[in-house]
Amino acid sequence: MPDFDVAIIGAGAAGLSVAAISAGLGLKVALFERGEMGGDCLNFGCVPSKALLAAAHAAAEARRAARFGVKLPPPQIDWAGVRAHVAGAIAAIAPNDSVERFTGMGVTVVQAMARFTARDALEAAGRRFTFRRAVIAAGSAAIVPPIPGLSDVPFLTNETLFALPEKPGHLLVLGGGPIGLEMAQAHARLGCRVTVVEGAAIAGREDPECVAPLRAALEADGVTLREGAKVAAVEREGDGIALLLADGARIAGTHLLVAVGRAARVAGLGLEAADIAHSPRGIATDLALRSVSNRRVWAAGDIADPAGLGPRAFTHVCSQHAGIIARAMLFRLPAKLSYDALPRVTYTDPEIAQIGPTEAELRATGRVDLAITRWPLSENDRLVAEGRAEGLVKLVADGKGRLLGASLAGPGVGNMAGMFALMIGQRMKLSALAGAVLPYPTAQEAGKRAAGDFYAPRLLSAPVKRAVGLLKHLP
Ligand SMILES: Cc1cc2nc3c(=O)[nH]c(=O)nc-3n(C[C@H](O)[C@H](O)[C@H](O)COP(=O)(O)OP(=O)(O)OC[C@H]3O[C@@H](n4cnc5c(N)ncnc54)[C@H](O)[C@@H]3O)c2cc1C
Numbered sequence: 279m280p281d282f283d284v285a286i287i288g289a290g291a292a293g294l295s296v297a298a299i300s301a302g303l304g305l306k307v308a309l310f311e312r313g314e315m316g317g318d319c320l321n322f323g324c325v326p327s328k329a330l331l332a333a334a335h336a337a338a339e340a341r342r343a344a345r346f347g348v349k350l351p352p353p354q355i356d357w358a359g360v361r362a363h364v365a366g367a368i369a370a371i372a373p374n375d376s377v378e379r380f381t382g383m384g385v386t387v388v389q390a391m392a393r394f395t396a397r398d399a400l401e402a403a404g405r406r407f408t409f410r411r412a413v414i415a416a417g418s419a420a421i422v423p424p425i426p427g428l429s430d431v432p433f434l435t436n437e438t439l440f441a442l443p444e445k446p447g448h449l450l451v452l453g454g455g456p457i458g459l460e461m462a463q464a465h466a467r468l469g470c471r472v473t474v475v476e477g478a479a480i481a482g483r484e485d486p487e488c489v490a491p492l493r494a495a496l497e498a499d500g501v502t503l504r505e506g507a508k509v510a511a512v513e514r515e516g517d518g519i520a521l522l523l524a525d526g527a528r529i530a531g532t533h534l535l536v537a538v539g540r541a542a543r544v545a546g547l548g549l550e551a552a553d554i555a556h557s558p559r560g561i562a563t564d565l566a567l568r569s570v571s572n573r574r575v576w577a578a579g580d581i582a583d584p585a586g587l588g589p590r591a592f593t594h595v596c597s598q599h600a601g602i603i604a605r606a607m608l609f610r611l612p613a614k615l616s617y618d619a620l621p622r623v624t625y626t627d628p629e630i631a632q633i634g635p636t637e638a639e640l641r642a643t644g645r646v647d648l649a650i651t652r653w654p655l656s657e658n659d660r661l662v663a664e665g666r667a668e669g670l671v672k673l674v675a676d677g678k679g680r681l682l683g684a685s686l687a688g689p690g691v692g693n694m695a696g697m698f699a700l701m702i703g704q705r706m707k708l709s710a711l712a713g714a715v716l717p718y719p720t721a722q723e724a725g726k727r728a729a730g731d732f733y734a735p736r737l738l739s740a741p742v743k744r745a746v747g748l749l750k751h752l753p
């Protein structure tokens with residue numbers, strides 16, 4: 279008999295979710311973690327980055343309080359205090375992901391590196407563990423691009439940035455994706471000079487209409503944006519670092535953050551010994567997240583590379599994956615992963631939220647029946663009252679009004695993402711939102727107004743007007 283029903287490699291968001299469900303259902307579970315319990319999200323990702331952004335946004339709010347007639351002196355940034363806040367946020371959440379909590383659930387937590395030695399066996403801490411099923415949830419790590427000189431300078435990644443004791447004087451950020459932009463704005467608002475060097479366009483996956491207000495805000499925060507810039511080499515400059523661009527420009531800073539994407543942590547897992555098909559993108563799985571080559575094995579979280587969909591690096595995707603695995607692996611029910619209604623939020627100010635596909639992604643599939651409605655946040659009473667009426671809600675529906683995608687930009691718009699994820703997931707029409715009674719004044723009303731705009735041309739059409747004209751004669 280195998281030692282464990284389920285062996286899970288990695289105690290990040292994905293592994294912990296699978297472990298909690300499996301142990302809760304009474305299975306014998308082993309969880310292997312070679313580093314920090316909680317993985318990237320808790321220790322080097324979502325939690326520290328959002329904690330740092332909260333401090334940064336507080337400083338920005340203090341700076342712009344004058345718009346309310348509230349005059350404050352320029353904020354003083356106590357870097358040690360900011361770091362203490364970040365560490366405090368991690369410490370407050372850590373018990374949820376701790377060895378103690380999972381041991382209490384009946385999970386055997388092995389704090390060691392695990393690697394497969396056979397199709398049904400692992401080795402960790404010098405011991406062999408056999409399993410009925412295994413889940414690989416080993417996550418992803420920052421890509422380090424092969425730029426000449428980069429490996430000779432002390433660059434930062436998300437794994438080292440939040441442990442930096444000193445405040446960067448001039449932070450160079452390589453990559454203008456969500457990590458680069460969130461950290462650029464956080465540091466700029468906390469008083470650092472920041473330059474983002476982006477090979478293509480910042481926030482390149484997002485709808486360009488949403489990126490425009492963010493670009494303006496970053497520039498207003500003092501962030502220098504170098505888009506379409508190719509870094510040809512990196513070298514030391516005094517105590518700092520210089521980026522040499524292909525166009526001959528030289529940008530010197532005190533620190534360099536590398537944020538050019540993520541690579542699946544497939545090395546060192548012994549995947550060949552267990553016949554587990556993989557590529558640098560991750561573990562090749564079907565849409566039930568089951569390995570295409572070893573049917574005892576599933577993959578979850580950043581390391582999963584489901585056929586036709588590809589990897590996604592979000593904590594809520596880890597939970598989604600755990601749900602699919604519970605259905606398919608534990609209940610043996612049909613399960614099929616879909617990202618049709620997947621939300622994502624970049625927590626800059628303004629935030630960018632995308633739910634489901636963008637207009638460009640839908641057009642790329644050849645769809646021609648798209649109806650687009652927009653509502654500018656300058657027309658939203660709540661945001662006007664708060665002096666922050668910037669950004670937009672843009673909805674993309676099919677010709678019958680069924681919502682396919684939503685692109686939002688504006689202060690706090692991420693809080694609206696759930697509403698649109700539900701609508702897309704439940705295949706709801708815009709009429710549901712247009713007809714909903716939402717509390718006044720809230721930013722959500724912009725969504726309702728955008729939805730209403732889909733019907734306005736039909737409602738105010740000549741035939742409808744003629745009908746109302748006739749109806750008025752009824753007693
Ligand atoms: C800076 C930053 C900010 C982010 N912000 C957000 C956000 O706001 N919202 C959001 O949804 N997502 C965010 N993400 C993405 C999110 O953090 C990841 O999608 C999520 O943490 C991935 O979880 P995971 O369980 O797949 O992997 P991980 O969290 O990486 O966990 C994998 C674990 O496996 C362990 N491991 C690896 N190999 C082995 C082995 N052989 N043996 C034993 N253990 C092993 C690792 O030590 C690690 O702890 C952010 C990421 C970063 C980097």
Ligand SMILES: NC(=O)c1ccc[n+]([C@@H]2O[C@H](COP(=O)([O-])OP(=O)(O)OC[C@H]3O[C@@H](n4cnc5c(N)ncnc54)[C@H](O)[C@@H]3O)[C@@H](O)[C@H]2O)c1
Pocket residue numbers: 423452453454455456457458460475476477478479480481482507508509537538539540590591592622623624625
């Ligand atoms: N708020 C969130 O939910 C959140 C926050 C941070 C990270 N994440 C997750 O982590 C993932 C990784 O984030 P990321 O920002 O590292 O990666 P990314 O792939 O999203 O963006 C990387 C950016 O770097 C650019 N780039 C690539 N090579 C370059 C080079 N050599 N020089 C200059 N620019 C280069 C790309 O054009 C791209 O714009 C995200 O896609 C997301 O899934 C989510």
